[in-house]
Amino acid sequence: MSALVIRDLHKRFGTTEVLKGINLDIDSGDFTVLVGPSGCGKSTLLNIIAGLETASSGDIEIGGRLVNAIPPKDRDIAMVFQTYALYPSMTVRQNITFGMECRNVPKAAQNQAVERVAKLLQIEPLLARKPAQLSGGQRQRVAMGRALVRDPKLFLFDEPLSNLDAKLRVEMRMEIKQLHARIGTSIVYVTHDQIEAMTMATRIAVMHQGEVQQFADPDTVYNRPANLFVARFMGAPPMNTVMARIDAGAVVVGDIRLPAPEAAAAWQGREVVLGIRPECIAEPTRLFGDGSAPIVITAPVEMTEPTGAETIVVMRLGGEKVLGRVAPDTRLANGATARFAVDTRKLCLFDPQTERLIA
Amino acid sequence: MADTSINIRRIIVYGIVWVVAAAWLFPLVVVILNSLRTAEEIAQTSMIGWPRVWAWGNYTQAWDTYCIAQTCSGIRPYMLNSALVTIPATLISTLLGAVAGYAVSLWRFRGDSWIYGIVTIGIFLPQQMRLLPWTLVLRDLGLTNTLAGLVMIHTIQGMSFTTLFCRNYYVSIPADLMKAAKIDGAGFFRIFWRIVLPLSPPILIVTVIWQFTHIWNEFLYGVTFTTGTQQPVTAALIALATSVADVPQHGIQSAAVVVAALPTLLVYLFGGRYFVRGLTAGAVK
Ligand SMILES: Nc1ncnc2c1ncn2[C@@H]1O[C@H](COP(=O)(O)OP(=O)(O)OP(=O)(O)O)[C@@H](O)[C@H]1O
Ligand SMILES: [Mg+2]
Numbered sequence: 001m002s003a004l005v006i007r008d009l010h011k012r013f014g015t016t017e018v019l020k021g022i023n024l025d026i027d028s029g030d031f032t033v034l035v036g037p038s039g040c041g042k043s044t045l046l047n048i049i050a051g052l053e054t055a056s057s058g059d060i061e062i063g064g065r066l067v068n069a070i071p072p073k074d075r076d077i078a079m080v081f082q083t084y085a086l087y088p089s090m091t092v093r094q095n096i097t098f099g100m101e102c103r104n105v106p107k108a109a110q111n112q113a114v115e116r117v118a119k120l121l122q123i124e125p126l127l128a129r130k131p132a133q134l135s136g137g138q139r140q141r142v143a144m145g146r147a148l149v150r151d152p153k154l155f156l157f158d159e160p161l162s163n164l165d166a167k168l169r170v171e172m173r174m175e176i177k178q179l180h181a182r183i184g185t186s187i188v189y190v191t192h193d194q195i196e197a198m199t200m201a202t203r204i205a206v207m208h209q210g211e212v213q214q215f216a217d218p219d220t221v222y223n224r225p226a227n228l229f230v231a232r233f234m235g236a237p238p239m240n241t242v243m244a245r246i247d248a249g250a251v252v253v254g255d256i257r258l259p260a261p262e263a264a265a266a267w268q269g270r271e272v273v274l275g276i277r278p279e280c281i282a283e284p285t286r287l288f289g290d291g292s293a294p295i296v297i298t299a300p301v302e303m304t305e306p307t308g309a310e311t312i313v314v315m316r317l318g319g320e321k322v323l324g325r326v327a328p329d330t331r332l333a334n335g336a337t338a339r340f341a342v343d344t345r346k347l348c349l350f351d352p353q354t355e356r357l358i359a
Numbered sequence: 360m361a362d363t364s365i366n367i368r369r370i371i372v373y374g375i376v377w378v379v380a381a382a383w384l385f386p387l388v389v390v391i392l393n394s395l396r397t398a399e400e401i402a403q404t405s406m407i408g409w410p411r412v413w414a415w416g417n418y419t420q421a422w423d424t425y426c427i428a429q430t431c432s433g434i435r436p437y438m439l440n441s442a443l444v445t446i447p448a449t450l451i452s453t454l455l456g457a458v459a460g461y462a463v464s465l466w467r468f469r470g471d472s473w474i475y476g477i478v479t480i481g482i483f484l485p486q487q488m489r490l491l492p493w494t495l496v497l498r499d500l501g502l503t504n505t506l507a508g509l510v511m512i513h514t515i516q517g518m519s520f521t522t523l524f525c526r527n528y529y530v531s532i533p534a535d536l537m538k539a540a541k542i543d544g545a546g547f548f549r550i551f552w553r554i555v556l557p558l559s560p561p562i563l564i565v566t567v568i569w570q571f572t573h574i575w576n577e578f579l580y581g582v583t584f585t586t587g588t589q590q591p592v593t594a595a596l597i598a599l600a601t602s603v604a605d606v607p608q609h610g611i612q613s614a615a616v617v618v619a620a621l622p623t624l625l626v627y628l629f630g631g632r633y634f635v636r637g638l639t640a641g642a643v644k
Contacts, residue, residue: 052538073544085535089557098553102544146539 003186009058035197036207078147082159086131228355244274254318263359275348281324284339294341394613417614437595448513456521464529481519528562561637
């Protein structure tokens with residue numbers, strides 16, 4: 001069953017169209033991440049799902065029910081905000097019970113629900129405090145608690161981790177993922193951090209300029225990006241994209257020939273954009289996957305950036321700048337020409353005109 | 360070299376500040392001193408002088424025996440009138456202004472900016488322009504020469520300011536707070552009562568101080584719309600000043616002025632720093 005269906009959704013602010021026909025069908029129990037650069041319309045979409053903003057046209061169904069005309073409180077959703085939006089004058093306990101208070105839930109049931117959530121999130125010692133007396137991480141937990149206490153059909157998260165420091169963010173990322181595994185409620189999670197998207201999602205919707213560029217599982221989005229935007233947005237560092245030509249079953253970049261995927265035959269003699277992930281370019285001794293000897297190429301090294309766990313190499317391929325990821329102990333001199341192993345199983349080819357994936 | 364020029368500049372600045380402060384304080388000091396001098400002493404010497412004997416009796420006379428326009432009850436009943444007008448009008452206009460400011464700042468509805476514009480235009484209309492319309496309204500409502508009439512006028516006119524103050528304060532309440540409350544299922548008044556009002560004390564103090572001092576000190580409506588025993592103290596003071604006594608009773612009159620000014624002076628002394636703090640405060644830090 002679908003937890004959320006969005007059909008042909010448009011949103012205009014005055015004359016600027018912010019959402020240009022969004023279609024999404026989200027399965028029950030999925031952890032869907034909406035990811036995209038700043039200003040692409042993620043929060044707007046989430047607000048429309050919540051009923052806090054009205055769409056210019058299009059339909060929203062939550063749990064099989066058309067909710068276009070239903071106010072936020074009756075949509076059976078709970079939301080966590082980037083700013084946490086805790087009520088400043090209420091204690092943590094009151095923050096969590098406010099929704100139940102509005103719905104006239106009996107006091108005893110309220111207390112039970114608070115205990116349950118406080119235990120789940122380990123915020124029991126904080127219940128009597130005001131939001132101003134909490135650290136950022138604690139506030140984040142309370143904001144989650146306020147949503148979790150509801151037991152809704154759908155959770156909406158709008159960049160809930162972006163105000164936390166890097167370490168805490170990684171911790172909370174794990175925790176939210178575990179929480180989802182435990183409670184199984186559908187989640188729509190907005191972020192502009194593609195690593196968050198990759199690590200947490202069961203499905204990723206990549207948005208750009210008010211349109212969904214690709215809606216698929218993380219593996220597909222990463223390895224088979226639907227277009228150049230997705231290819232360049234996902235991954236850190238992102239996928240290398242260089243101009244190439246198809247010639248007799250090979251992808252030709254400068255003087256390098258790589259075996260082309262079969263589907264490229266139709267592009268014989270034509271220009272394509274070759275997409276290759278940095279981790280598919282490694283030191284020459286690397287064996288990729290199946291253990292067979294990899295294709296080895298030579299390329300001039302421009303610069304190296306050791307990160308500790310690996311070293312990023314900036315090289316030239318067919319005149320364009322390309323990144324590779326080699327073992328950390330690899331020593332490469334700037335300006336020298338070096339040999340690299342290439343994993344050719346994961347090459348992507350894009351149509352230079354439409355920017356869509358062709359093979 | 361640089362040091363001395365800075366010092367000279369500082370001396371000049373302080374000098375100017377002191378002169379201005381003295382000019383402001385001078386009338387107050389004169390009135391307070393005269394309120395403690397006898398009429399004879401003032402008549403024999405001058406309006407400006409240190410009391411030879413402390414004439415505390417001026418205050419008791421001004422309070423409840425001195426005659427103002429044939430009524431010899433001192434300013435006490437007029438002080439009560441002022442309180443009966445100022446306190447309700449201050450509280451009601453502040454509360455209504457808070458609700459109105461909340462509505463126009465945190466709820467979007469058709470025509471919200473128009474309503475806000477119309478309410479606040481009252482700030483810029485000269486008082487004299489409103490006298491005639493109010494006269495007609497009071498007459499039609501049967502509230503001419505009543506304290507209730509003054510309460511109504513001050514409440515409605517005060518809303519221009521209170522709405523402005525509160526609205527400007529409430530716009531800094533984060534939009535996410537409103538969104539969260541709506542999802543939680545709270546409506547207009549519950550959000551106001553449980554979320555917005557608890558954040559409001561700084562601005563409510565500002566509006567209460569502002570309204571109280573303005574309504575208490577207001578004079579034009581008082582003399583225009585009320586007469587005799589219905590007058591607020593500001594209007595009664597004029598009658599007192601123009602009363603033709605055998606000897607000019609400057610001592611008693613000064614005492615009456617000091618008493619009449621006392622409530623707003625006290626509000627200033629005890630509330631002044633909250634006023635400044637509230638004006639510069641944001642709703643959520
Ligand atoms: N009330 C509004 N009036 C006019 N334009 C708006 C309004 N709200 C949002 N926009 C515009 O709509 C676009 C999408 O905004 P939105 O907040 O949905 O972006 P976002 O993807 O959430 O970005 P971020 O990652 O920065 O939060 C932006 O260009 C923004 O300027
Ligand atoms: Mg956003």
